[in-house]
Amino acid sequence: MGKVSRRVGMAIAVLALGVAGLPRGVRAQSEELRRELEAMRKQLKQMQEQLEKQAEINQKQEELIRKLTAQTTAPPAPAPAPAAAPPSPPSQPAPSAPAPEKPREPWSPTQPITILSGARGYLNLSFDALMDFGWSTTPDVTTIERGDHDPLQRGFTLPNEEIFLDGAVDPYFKGVADLVFKLDENNETEVELEEVYLTTTALPWNLQAKGGQFFTEFGRINQQHPHAWDFVDQPLVIGRMFGPEGLRNPGARLSWLAPTPFYSEAFLTVQNSHGGTAFSFRNADEELFGRPPLERRVRNPGDLLYAPRYAASFDLTDSQTVVAGLSGAFAPNASGPNTRTQIYGGDLYWKWKPPWQAGGFPFASWQTEALGRRYEAGAATLERPGLPTVALPRETLFDWGVYSQVLYGFTQRWVAGLRGDWVSGDRGAFSPDENRADRFRVSPNLTFFPTEFSKLRLQYNYDHGQLLGDDSSVWMQVEFLLGTHAAHKF
Amino acid sequence: MATIRRLLSTSLVILLTAPALGAADKLKVVATTADLAAVARAVGGDDIDVTALARPMEDPHFVDAKPSFIRVVNQADVLIEGGAALEAGWLPPILDSARNPRISAGSPGRVVAAQGIRLLEVPTQLDRSMGDVHPQGNPHFMLDPVAAKTVAQTIQTAFCAVDGARCPDYEVGLRRFRDAVDAKLATWQAALAPLKGTKVVTYHKDFDYFFERFGMEVVGTLEPKPGIPPSPTHLTELIPRMRAEHVRLIVIEPFRERNNPDFVAENTGARVLVLPAMPDGKDAPDYLSLIDSDIRRLVDTLRAAPATS
Numbered sequence: 001m002g003k004v005s006r007r008v009g010m011a012i013a014v015l016a017l018g019v020a021g022l023p024r025g026v027r028a029q030s031e032e033l034r035r036e037l038e039a040m041r042k043q044l045k046q047m048q049e050q051l052e053k054q055a056e057i058n059q060k061q062e063e064l065i066r067k068l069t070a071q072t073t074a075p076p077a078p079a080p081a082p083a084a085a086p087p088s089p090p091s092q093p094a095p096s097a098p099a100p101e102k103p104r105e106p107w108s109p110t111q112p113i114t115i116l117s118g119a120r121g122y123l124n125l126s127f128d129a130l131m132d133f134g135w136s137t138t139p140d141v142t143t144i145e146r147g148d149h150d151p152l153q154r155g156f157t158l159p160n161e162e163i164f165l166d167g168a169v170d171p172y173f174k175g176v177a178d179l180v181f182k183l184d185e186n187n188e189t190e191v192e193l194e195e196v197y198l199t200t201t202a203l204p205w206n207l208q209a210k211g212g213q214f215f216t217e218f219g220r221i222n223q224q225h226p227h228a229w230d231f232v233d234q235p236l237v238i239g240r241m242f243g244p245e246g247l248r249n250p251g252a253r254l255s256w257l258a259p260t261p262f263y264s265e266a267f268l269t270v271q272n273s274h275g276g277t278a279f280s281f282r283n284a285d286e287e288l289f290g291r292p293p294l295e296r297r298v299r300n301p302g303d304l305l306y307a308p309r310y311a312a313s314f315d316l317t318d319s320q321t322v323v324a325g326l327s328g329a330f331a332p333n334a335s336g337p338n339t340r341t342q343i344y345g346g347d348l349y350w351k352w353k354p355p356w357q358a359g360g361f362p363f364a365s366w367q368t369e370a371l372g373r374r375y376e377a378g379a380a381t382l383e384r385p386g387l388p389t390v391a392l393p394r395e396t397l398f399d400w401g402v403y404s405q406v407l408y409g410f411t412q413r414w415v416a417g418l419r420g421d422w423v424s425g426d427r428g429a430f431s432p433d434e435n436r437a438d439r440f441r442v443s444p445n446l447t448f449f450p451t452e453f454s455k456l457r458l459q460y461n462y463d464h465g466q467l468l469g470d471d472s473s474v475w476m477q478v479e480f481l482l483g484t485h486a487a488h489k490f
Numbered sequence: 491m492a493t494i495r496r497l498l499s500t501s502l503v504i505l506l507t508a509p510a511l512g513a514a515d516k517l518k519v520v521a522t523t524a525d526l527a528a529v530a531r532a533v534g535g536d537d538i539d540v541t542a543l544a545r546p547m548e549d550p551h552f553v554d555a556k557p558s559f560i561r562v563v564n565q566a567d568v569l570i571e572g573g574a575a576l577e578a579g580w581l582p583p584i585l586d587s588a589r590n591p592r593i594s595a596g597s598p599g600r601v602v603a604a605q606g607i608r609l610l611e612v613p614t615q616l617d618r619s620m621g622d623v624h625p626q627g628n629p630h631f632m633l634d635p636v637a638a639k640t641v642a643q644t645i646q647t648a649f650c651a652v653d654g655a656r657c658p659d660y661e662v663g664l665r666r667f668r669d670a671v672d673a674k675l676a677t678w679q680a681a682l683a684p685l686k687g688t689k690v691v692t693y694h695k696d697f698d699y700f701f702e703r704f705g706m707e708v709v710g711t712l713e714p715k716p717g718i719p720p721s722p723t724h725l726t727e728l729i730p731r732m733r734a735e736h737v738r739l740i741v742i743e744p745f746r747e748r749n750n751p752d753f754v755a756e757n758t759g760a761r762v763l764v765l766p767a768m769p770d771g772k773d774a775p776d777y778l779s780l781i782d783s784d785i786r787r788l789v790d791t792l793r794a795a796p797a798t799s
Contacts, residue, residue, distance in 0.1 A: 171594070174586065202591045206564065257564055257589060263557035265587075313557035318545065321556050353554055355545045356745040359717070360552035412719055412747070451717065452579070453618060489583045490555045 123167040126483030128227045132157040136461075136473035142185075143434075144463045144471055148244040149182070149226040150233035151475050158183045160226040162194070164486060173198045178225065194225075195248065210253040215246055216307045217253060217267045218327040219347040219369045222246050228488055230367075230407055230447075232459045232475045236421040236439055237401030241343050241371050243279025243286075247329065249305065263313040263323075273298075273305035273331035280341045280373060281305055281331040290392050290430030291335035291380040305331035313490075323349045323490065336378015336394065345371040351490075361412045368404040375399065382430065392429045399425035399436055413450065419443045437466040453481045517653050520566040520593075522577050523550050524768040525632040526603055526641070528777040530570055532670075533646050533663040537656045538568075543584075546770040547744050551622075551717070555580045560587045567652055569593035570645060573604030574629035598651035603641045607631050610698055621715025633700035633767060635671045635678070635781055642667050674778055678785050679704065685792055689735050691728070691760070693742040693751065696767055700784075709735055712742075712750055720750040732758045739792060743767050763791045 132151040138144055141153050149159040165177040178195040197212030215223045221238055238246070251271025258264040274282035274296075282303075284293045298304065311325035325347045333341040351365040375397040382390040401423030409415045421443070425436035445459035457477040464470050517538040521527035527542035534540070541562055544553045550572070563569060563584050571577050585594070592599040609627025616625055631637040646664040650657035686705040692698075693712045701708050710731065714724035732754070740751050740762045751762045765784050766774060774780035 168595070171596075199586070201586075201589065201594060203589065206589060208587075208589045257560065257587070260561075263561045265557075265560075311557075315556065315558050321554070321558070323557055351554065353548075355547050357552060358549045358743075358745045358747065359719070360549070451618075451622065485579070487555065487579050487582045489587075490557055 121167075123165055124484040124486065126164045126481060126485065128160075128162050128164065128225075128481045129479065130158070130160045130226055131478045132159055132232060132475055134473060134475035136471060138468075138471045138473075141473070143468060144461075144465070144473070145233055146236075146239040146244055147234035151473075152185055162225065162227070164225075166486060168201070169198060172200060172202050174201055192245075206257040206259065208255045208257070210255075211251075213248060213250045214253070215248040216251075216269050216271060216305075216329065217255075217309050218242075218247055218269075218307055218329055218343075219325065219345045219371070220349060220367060221369065227479055227481070230405060230415075230417055231419055231443055231445060232457060232477045233443075233461070235369070235401075235403035235419070236423045236441055237369070237371050237403055240399060240401055240423050240435065241280055241345075241373055243276060243283070245277045245279070247279070247307075248277045249273070249275065251305070260312075263311075265311050267307075267309040267311075269305075269307040269309075271305045271307070273303060274334075278305060278331065280333060280343060280375065281329075282334045284334050288333075288335065288435060289375070289377050289397060289428060289433055290382045290390075291377055293334035294337065294378070296332060296334055296337065303332050305329060319354050320350065320352050321490070323347075333375060333377075335380070336376070339376040339378045339394075341376065342374045343371060344373075345369060349490075359412050361409045361414075363407075363409040365407045366405070367407075368402065370400070370402040372398070372400040377428065390429075395429055397425065397428045397436070399423070413448060415447045415449070417443075417445045417447065419445075432467055434465075434467055439463070439465040439468070452485060455479045517567050517649065517656075518565055519568045519570065520562055521570040522553075522572060522581060523632075524770065525638075525777065525780070526570045526572060526645075528769040528780070529632075529638055529642050529667070530568075530645050532667040532777060533642050533660055534649060535659065535663050537653070537659050538649070541566075546766075546768040549743075549745050550576060551579060553577070553580045555583045557587075559584045563588035563593065564590050566590060566593050566599070568599045568601060568648055570601040570603060570648075572629050572632070573602035574609055574626040575624045576604075576629035592652075598648060601645055601648045603644060604629060604631070606640050606644055607637050610702070611695065621713075622717030624716075628695055628698055630696045630767070631699045633697060633781070633784070634703045635675055636703060637699060638777060639668050639671050670778055674782070678781065681785055681789055682706070685789070688739070688792065689737045690739040690741055691732060691737050691754070692740070693746045696743055697741055697765065704785075709737060712740070712754065725750065725754060729754060729757045732760060739763055739788075741765050761791055761794075763787060 130149070133156045134151060135154050136144070136151075139154065141151060145151055151157045151159065159182055161181045163177075163179045163181075165175075167175060169175045175198045176195060180192040180194045182190050182192075184190055193213065195212070195214050197210055197214040199210045200208055203209060217223060221229070221235060222242060226234075234246075241247075249271040251269060253267060253269040255265055255267040258266065272278065274284065276283060276285045279286070280288075282296050284295055287293060296303070307327065307329040309325060309327040311323060313321060313323040315321050327345040327347070329341075329343040331341060333339050347367075347369040349365065349367045351363060353360075353363040357363065377392070377395050377397055379394040380392045382392055401421070403419060403421045405417060405419035407415055407417045419442070421441040422439070424438045428436065441464070442462045443459055445457060447455055447457040449455045455478070457475075457479075459475045459477070461473040461475070462470075463473065516536075517534065519527075519530050519534060519538045519540045521530055521540060521542050523544045524542045524546040527540045530538065531540050543559050543562070544550050566588075569590075571581060591597065594600065604626065609629070609631065611623075612627035613620070613623045613625065616623070632641070642664050646660045649660040653660075682704045688706045689709045690697075690701060690706055691710045691712065692708055695708075695711060695716055698708055710728055712720045712725070712728070714721050737758065738760050740755055740760050742751050742762060742764055744764050744766055746764075748762070754760070755762045765787060766780065769776055769780040774783050
């Protein structure tokens with residue numbers, strides 16, 4: 001700081017000296033400058049006058065258009081549009097031919113005119129705020145709520161305040177940026193570059209590529225932002241497998257929409273495999289299962305994270321739709337020099353929405369995800385103060401879990417939900433381990449949506465953990481959204 | 491890695507052996523709603539295959555972005571949307587996944603029906619405390635037959651741009667549709683002439699274009715603000731106003747709840763009339779029969795409804 005301010009001070013001093021010691025030649029120059037300035041002022045004035053004139057003309061034109069439009073829609077148009085699109089000769093490549101250019105033709109009242117305008121910019125911008133408040137029987141809420149966007153403490157939490165930007169970059173790409181702000185336990189603001197990616201819009205053969213930092217397309221809930229969740233907190237199994245932040249990292253993804261008679265899409269994601277957002281993989285931030293994490297470098301392409309996914313959907317009836325998917329995520333982990341992790345998942349979503357729905361209601365849905373993890377844990381020596389040293393062998397740990405949730409939008413604006421969570425694992429050398437012990441949770445909730453831009457949610461959680469005991473929590477969640485509401489995927 | 495390879499190759503085999511769609515040489519047209527599909531069918535006739543995404547009886551603002559739509563839109567030569575943010579809540583994710591450059595914004599195969607329509611109720615300022623106001627104006631213009639003619643022209647222009655070889659057919663289709671509307675328009679206007687100036691209340695701002703065309707007046711909605719369900723406060727204000735203005739009719743779409751309309755009807759002596767806003771392929775198979783049957787229902791109901799004191 002001191003250095004910088006000294007430099008600034010010197011610069012100012014030099015400038016001051018320079019101005020004071022202006023030689024005569026410079027004064028002549030300033031005279032010239034003044035003249036130029038005068039000329040510019042004149043030009044500006046002229047331009048202003050011109051602009052005003054143009055504005056008047058525009059206004060007149062608009063009035064004319066309004067009058068003419070009124071005429072178009074009033075009397076029935078008798079004749080077909082004169083040569084709006086003449087039959088093109090067969091030699092002309094029809095599909096690639098540009099649309100008949102309306103503006104160049106003399107305008108006739110029977111022709112459609114463009115009135116839509118302006119309301120959309122190059123960028124959709126929205127801000128979404130989530131606020132939780134409530135109470136739990138445990139004073140340390142983070143022992144049962146492990147997600148980074150879950151309620152953190154008794155009282156109030158601002159777990160996820162996000163700025164979402166998206167739009168077409170050009171005819172070839174679409175861009176998305178999602179910046180998340182949240183307040184931690186000490187009320188410090190944390191900022192996350194949660195997602196920043198582009199997707200292609202014009203690749204051949206039904207391919208689509210995505211690049212940047214993004215949530216891995218694994219199952220359903222991993223890609224959803226907290227404001228799209230149907231419950232206040234993330235499912236337990238997602239926290240166990242993907243950690244507090246979900247599975248996301250810089251990388252690339254290719255997907256292929258298959259030409260089947262039903263919806264069917266295959267995805268392959270390749271991402272970096274390290275950091276807290278690759279929780280079960282090369283995660284040097286956390287000591288998992290008693291093994292201190294190793295710094296593992298990427299030695300070959302096999303050390304990146306690979307996540308294939310296949311999803312298919314069927315409309316069972318006019319009002320029932322099912323989507324099912326299988327996912328995998330494979331990468332090395334940080335517990336040993338040659339250890340790897342495999343996570344597998346299956347997801348199922350069913351929704352009923354009758355053909356007379358109003359405002360999106362009534363509806364019923366059922367969503368379930370089951371995940372399993374195979375974790376090759378490296379050998380390690382566990383030293384804890386006051387406890388005997390334990391040698392942990394190289395071993396393979398299996399963990400699994402499932403959540404299942406039912407939602408019922410029983411009347412306009414009201415949704416009742418019930419979720420069950422269960423996680424478990426086999427017995428490892430490091431035991432008991434809070435990250436692997438049995439847990440279950442039951443969460444009924446009720447959500448009121450005044451509009452699609454706000455919501456009020458009340459949720460009760462009954463938690464039981466092998467190591468944690470029993471806990472009850474009640475959470476209230478309030479959301480508001482400003483700006484363009486990006487439509488949700490099915 | 492071996493696991494990944496096995497998984498991928500298995501899925502590839504499954505996908506490639508799935509029956510490929512027969513290459514029909516008809517123009518594949520997808521319309522977001524049934525009314526647009528009906529007009530497209532009138533213009534394109536046998537030269538096109540039309541699919542409507544939203545079901546005819548459902549609220550077109552809140553359609554689910556079903557994955558099956560992705561497949562349909564992926565294979566479309568032409569996509570017709572209403573525009574003016576009618577489908578803003580569900581069409582964008584379908585388009586993102588459909589990866590079909592033929593129907594991307596600005597392509598000849600993308601038709602925005604609102605383009606060329608003089609939209610009513612264009613807000614001068616955007617403020618969501620006024621409800622779910624569409625920034626570009628009221629998008630429910632398809633019940634106005636004159637607007638439908640403009641839409642037919644917009645659709646025909648797109649069909650010709652995409653499928654120039656059959657352009658003469660589309661011109662014939664357009665001319666036929668326009669002539670039919672013109673011929674019917676006189677009948678419809680004659681049938682509704684005695685009802686000119688009749689005041690009606692609607693549930694949502696769905697029928698404004700229709701009633702404006704036929705000289706009737708929408709004096710209020712059961713919704714206090716667009717998209718906001720009827721509230722007791724609003725209804726207690728609306729009911730005396732309806733009595734004072736001698737409103738005899740409450741018009742609602744088929745998907746609306748009946749409690750509030752019936753309550754208002756009981757307290758004002760007005761009748762509730764359910765008017766389909768979309769051709770449904772059954773009672774009203776096409777656009778003209780939809781307007782026909784709506785006007786018949788309107789006339790019948792008003793004839794039966796006693797003039798309130």
